[in-house]
Amino acid sequence: MRRSSPDGPPLPENGDSTLRRHTTALQRFYYASHQIAIAYDVHICEAGVPDxxxxxxxxxxxxxxxxxxxxxxxxxxxxxxTVVITDCRFGEENLAKAWMADRIRQLILSRRCQRLPPARYRRRC
Structure with a gap:
C-alpha cells in the first residue's frame, strides 16, 4: 500500500503527523486487487460498521x-x-466502477456466510 497527499509530500507510513499540512485533504491509497479485503477493513469499516x-x-x-x-x-x-486498485485497468469508466462494486459485494457476501463458532469453542486471550 502506498499513501500520498495531493497538496504536499508523501505522508509518512509510521503515523507521524508532524509532516501533514492538512488533515482534511483528500488522501489516496494504492492497493493491488488481491488486497481489496484489507482496503475494505481499513478504509470502509469503522469498528465493524461500514460507511x-x-x-x-x-x-x-x-x-x-x-x-x-x-x-x-x-x-x-x-x-x-480514495482507494485506487492499481493492477486492474479497464477501457471504459463504467466497467471499472462495476468491477469495484462487484468485488466489494462478493466480499460482503462471503463474509456473511462465515459464522463464529459457539462461545465455548472460542479461544480466550
Missing part, C-alpha cells in the same frame, strides 16, 4: 497525451480517503 456513503469510481490513468485506461477505485467521504 454507507462510500461511492465507487474510476481513476483515469494517463500515458503521455492520451487516456490509456481507468483504474477501479472507491471513495470514503467520512475519512476523505
Amino acid at each position: 454507507v456513503e462510500t461511492s465507487y469510481g474510476a481513476c483515469p490513468r494517463h500515458e503521455g497525451e492520451r487516456l490509456a485506461a481507468y483504474h477501479p477505485s472507491f471513495h470514503v467521504p467520512g475519512k476523505n480517503h
Whole structure:
C-alpha cells in the first residue's frame, strides 16, 4: 500500500503527523486487487460498521497525451480517503466502477456466510 497527499509530500507510513499540512485533504491509497479485503477493513469499516456513503469510481490513468485506461477505485467521504486498485485497468469508466462494486459485494457476501463458532469453542486471550 502506498499513501500520498495531493497538496504536499508523501505522508509518512509510521503515523507521524508532524509532516501533514492538512488533515482534511483528500488522501489516496494504492492497493493491488488481491488486497481489496484489507482496503475494505481499513478504509470502509469503522469498528465493524461500514460507511454507507462510500461511492465507487474510476481513476483515469494517463500515458503521455492520451487516456490509456481507468483504474477501479472507491471513495470514503467520512475519512476523505480514495482507494485506487492499481493492477486492474479497464477501457471504459463504467466497467471499472462495476468491477469495484462487484468485488466489494462478493466480499460482503462471503463474509456473511462465515459464522463464529459457539462461545465455548472460542479461544480466550
